[in-house]
Amino acid sequence: MKNDIDIDIRVPSHTRSLRMIGRIGEKVARDIDCPEVIRxxxxxxxxxxxxxxxxxxxxHANSADPEGDIHVRINVSNKDLVVRIYDNGVGFDLEAxxxxxxxxxxxxxxxxxxxxxxxxxxxxxxxxxxxxxxxxMRKKLA
Amino acid sequence: xxxxxxxxxxxxxxFIREDxxxxxxxxxxKAELHxxxxxxxxxxxxxxxxxxxxxxxxxxxxVSGYKNASILHGTLKLxxxxxxxxxxxxxxxxxxxxDIFTSVDDALQSYR
Numbered sequence: 288m289k290n291d292i293d294i295d296i297r298v299p300s301h302t303r304s305l306r307m308i309g310r311i312g313e314k315v316a317r318d319i320d321c322p323e324v325i326r327x328x329x330x331x332x333x334x335x336x337x338x339x340x341x342x343x344x345x346x347h348a349n350s351a352d353p354e355g356d357i358h359v360r361i362n363v364s365n366k367d368l369v370v371r372i373y374d375n376g377v378g379f380d381l382e383a384x385x386x387x388x389x390x391x392x393x394x395x396x397x398x399x400x401x402x403x404x405x406x407x408x409x410x411x412x413x414x415x416x417x418x419x420x421x422x423x424m425r426k427k428l429a
Numbered sequence: 430x431x432x433x434x435x436x437x438x439x440x441x442x443x444f445i446r447e448d449x450x451x452x453x454x455x456x457x458x459k460a461e462l463h464x465x466x467x468x469x470x471x472x473x474x475x476x477x478x479x480x481x482x483x484x485x486x487x488x489x490x491x492v493s494g495y496k497n498a499s500i501l502h503g504t505l506k507l508x509x510x511x512x513x514x515x516x517x518x519x520x521x522x523x524x525x526x527x528d529i530f531t532s533v534d535d536a537l538q539s540y541r
Binding site: 302303305306309331334335338339342345346387389390394395396397398399400402403406407 | 452453486488516
């Protein structure tokens with residue numbers, strides 16, 4: 288098994304970029320060498336976590352600079368897949384994001400993005416980095 | 430957004446003719462639902478046959494429509510969920526909230 292992928296993407300900070308980012312994620316995932324049971328779900332998983340992470344960066348973090356770029360890095364080793372999404376905003380408290388209601392009581396329209404990322408990835412962190420923030424999502428491959 | 434709305438037996442059926450329902454276009458669906466509710470519609474079926482990707486924004490608009498239909502004493506139902514969409518509904522437990530059908534006809538049948 289040999290994975291050594293390092294992809295750096297910059298796209299306009301607009302939801303028009305989502306389709307392309309998702310497609311890039313799907314293509315990368317198809318070339319990852321890992322157990323079949325993980326590989327078969329990876330394209331869909333990568334497409335959705337990239338989408339949710341980038342939407343988060345656009346809406347909450349880059350709203351102060353809508354003409355800026357979204358910076359995404361995807362690293363794949365034999366051990367894990369790491370997606371990092373950088374933003375230049377004021378940031379938010381990841382730990383304070385509530386789990387959305389999972390029943391029809393108190394059904395919210397918003398707030399499922401971080402929950403989806405947390406459900407699909409093994410670790411999720413949001414940390415200050417180089418004057419901005421990075422959402423770092425990790426999935427084990429072995 | 431490419432949307433087709435038909436009215437059958439007092440139920441509005443919306444066919445979404447896009448391959449994605451995401452943060453880039455979900456507001457357009459929200460606007461169409463708003464237009465229908467303002468126009469007196471309270472029972473709707475949204476057909477998702479062509480949607481192969483949905484994100485949390487897309488789910489949010491469907492939830493919003495579901496809640497608004499309920500407030501009007503109607504219901505919003507869904508048909509033809511493709512595999513990624515089904516997975517997202519299961520992940521967020523929304524498959525237990527919505528009435529989901531494998532065809533528009535079955536959804537319409539449920540209103541009779």
